[in-house]
Amino acid sequence: MTGKKQNRKKSQRGSEEGTLTKWILTGIALTFVTLFLLLPLINVFAQAFRNGFKFYIESLSDPDTLAAIKLTLLVAVITVPLNLVFGVAASWAIAKFNFPGKPFLITLIDLPFAVSPVVAGLMFVVLFGRSGYFGEWLDQRDITIIFAVPGIVLATLFVTFPFVARELIPVMQATGTEQEQAALTLGASGWQTFWYVTLPSVKWGLLYGVILCNARAMGEFGAVSVVSGHITGMTDTIPLRVEKLYHGASTASGVAAFAVASLLAILALLTLLIKTWMEWRTERAHAAAQSSTT
Amino acid sequence: MSIELSNIGKLFGDVKAVDNVSFSVKEGELIALLGPSGGGKTTVLRMIAGLEMPTSGEIRIQGKRVNDLSVQQRNIGFVFQNYALFKTMSVYKNIAFGLKIKKWPRHEIEQRVSELVELLELKGLEKRYPHQLSGGQRQRVAIARALAPKPGVLLLDEPFGAVDAKIRQELREWLVRLHHDLNVTTLFVTHDQEEAMEVADRIVIIGRGKLEQIGSPQEVYEHPNNEFVARFIGVMNVLELEVQNGTGRTGGLEFPMSNVPDGPARIGFRPYAVQVSNDLQQYRYNAMLRRTYFLGVMLRLELELPSGLTVRARITKEDYSRLGLEDGRQVSFQIKQYRLLAREGMPMGQEMPVKYDLPPVIADNI
Numbered sequence: 236m237t238g239k240k241q242n243r244k245k246s247q248r249g250s251e252e253g254t255l256t257k258w259i260l261t262g263i264a265l266t267f268v269t270l271f272l273l274l275p276l277i278n279v280f281a282q283a284f285r286n287g288f289k290f291y292i293e294s295l296s297d298p299d300t301l302a303a304i305k306l307t308l309l310v311a312v313i314t315v316p317l318n319l320v321f322g323v324a325a326s327w328a329i330a331k332f333n334f335p336g337k338p339f340l341i342t343l344i345d346l347p348f349a350v351s352p353v354v355a356g357l358m359f360v361v362l363f364g365r366s367g368y369f370g371e372w373l374d375q376r377d378i379t380i381i382f383a384v385p386g387i388v389l390a391t392l393f394v395t396f397p398f399v400a401r402e403l404i405p406v407m408q409a410t411g412t413e414q415e416q417a418a419l420t421l422g423a424s425g426w427q428t429f430w431y432v433t434l435p436s437v438k439w440g441l442l443y444g445v446i447l448c449n450a451r452a453m454g455e456f457g458a459v460s461v462v463s464g465h466i467t468g469m470t471d472t473i474p475l476r477v478e479k480l481y482h483g484a485s486t487a488s489g490v491a492a493f494a495v496a497s498l499l500a501i502l503a504l505l506t507l508l509i510k511t512w513m514e515w516r517t518e519r520a521h522a523a524a525q526s527s528t529t
Numbered sequence: 530m531s532i533e534l535s536n537i538g539k540l541f542g543d544v545k546a547v548d549n550v551s552f553s554v555k556e557g558e559l560i561a562l563l564g565p566s567g568g569g570k571t572t573v574l575r576m577i578a579g580l581e582m583p584t585s586g587e588i589r590i591q592g593k594r595v596n597d598l599s600v601q602q603r604n605i606g607f608v609f610q611n612y613a614l615f616k617t618m619s620v621y622k623n624i625a626f627g628l629k630i631k632k633w634p635r636h637e638i639e640q641r642v643s644e645l646v647e648l649l650e651l652k653g654l655e656k657r658y659p660h661q662l663s664g665g666q667r668q669r670v671a672i673a674r675a676l677a678p679k680p681g682v683l684l685l686d687e688p689f690g691a692v693d694a695k696i697r698q699e700l701r702e703w704l705v706r707l708h709h710d711l712n713v714t715t716l717f718v719t720h721d722q723e724e725a726m727e728v729a730d731r732i733v734i735i736g737r738g739k740l741e742q743i744g745s746p747q748e749v750y751e752h753p754n755n756e757f758v759a760r761f762i763g764v765m766n767v768l769e770l771e772v773q774n775g776t777g778r779t780g781g782l783e784f785p786m787s788n789v790p791d792g793p794a795r796i797g798f799r800p801y802a803v804q805v806s807n808d809l810q811q812y813r814y815n816a817m818l819r820r821t822y823f824l825g826v827m828l829r830l831e832l833e834l835p836s837g838l839t840v841r842a843r844i845t846k847e848d849y850s851r852l853g854l855e856d857g858r859q860v861s862f863q864i865k866q867y868r869l870l871a872r873e874g875m876p877m878g879q880e881m882p883v884k885y886d887l888p889p890v891i892a893d894n895i
Contacts, residue, residue: 413609413611416607416609417613418626420578421626421630421674421678424601432615435618523656524619524658
């Protein structure tokens, strides 16, 4: 009995820190999370509901705000699927094949992370703006990109470009190609292999990448701000609308800003919730399989 | 013929991974592709499967040229070295995968899977995921998955490499039994000569990209084509001799060599060609028993001559205790037969008996 106890103590010694260290580390982490994540989040909702629930609903159903919500959803609906397809294709190519220029492609994917969003926005203005390189050509054909929805979509696409690919590349590299080869030997076509083997094995990475991509697409401010032109009810997205309301003259406008901002916060919480729920479900399925033994 | 390879070659860049390999496998045979790591045997297996394309030569499966057929069309079952089970699928779905792809009706899939689950003793594990299985169970799922679509040929890459010794032994017996029951033409790659000898009907020995020999375990052991095979299959004593006037000498040993020109020569002999006695007068040479290795029924002795030369001998456990041997004892020994070795890769000379005047034979034929 005592021998057992001693053994346990000894076996934990290597990985166990002193109690003090443990508490200090946990304390620092908790303080940080509370101060910089939890409190601001609570504050957003506190501010949003300061003038009551009725006012909250009213500020959200303002026609200009509704237009901003619609535009943001439209931008996300266009950019997320595009980046999903691109991200899967790029990470597949990078993880499974060797080709000349591969390091260059990896660097290129990271470019939007390295470039300031404002610079990214300006880049599009210089290219497609009225006095930009393609400005005249576009003008002659009556195509407006800058200060219009296409510009916002382009800028958002650029900024959210790396999310899916970045999440998938390490997952795909870790999975390797053997499972896919196994599928081929069992008669599966390339498409079937991708659908039944590759995609399920990167499911979580993909989902996470899409969540991040979506959050950024809806929340992007800098790049969109440069190309949008801030036309109320036309080219304002949710973040731009929040800023405009916040800088509005009345206190009511400030409260409305928080009400709109709370939408973005709710979106963030919702995506996290979905992710946790899905993880919990797979875990439960695995546990059920484990216990079903003869 | 189930599988025929003629003059198969494979280049990786400038490296000749496989060089002009030809052999054929009969319907229902169990064949080992044996060779050292990096020798090209896995490449040969993958070319048969269609996972690699040969640079030259022709591959036929069941009489049909398959060079231009994709993996999917070759009707082969492949078991990967690390099993490559589908991690996101249960055992049942793993086994059923090939059948689902081939659009078997649902009830036939169920029937076939339960058949294989029964055969490979995986009952009760159908709902489990690969990470919830032991190494041996994973291996059996991989075999079941490969067998499910009734392939014409079963190919296994180092099938027993990733499990511990005890399970490896179990799996070997599995493979033999399975092959006996199903009689599907089977090729497996291994670097373990013991495994190849125990399991296979015939062994294909591949070293440095070339086919060194093909034959039954007994043939390759008793009549190796060349020194590479002789040294790879089983243990061999190799000695460098100096020949003078029809006698080769090294470290106090002498070998009659009537037809060999003066100069250096190399000979090889199996440990079983060495006879050992505790009577120091019985055999011509004396040596000290340096160390005994227990290999089961057989023991391997390391004999050290006064000159420092080491000779390995093989002896049964019974003889060992009858002769009262132990490490550190002085013994006498003689070498019954040996072969003259040519340069590596060249054909070997015939086995030559050594004539001694002393008649008695104590530990013969071990």
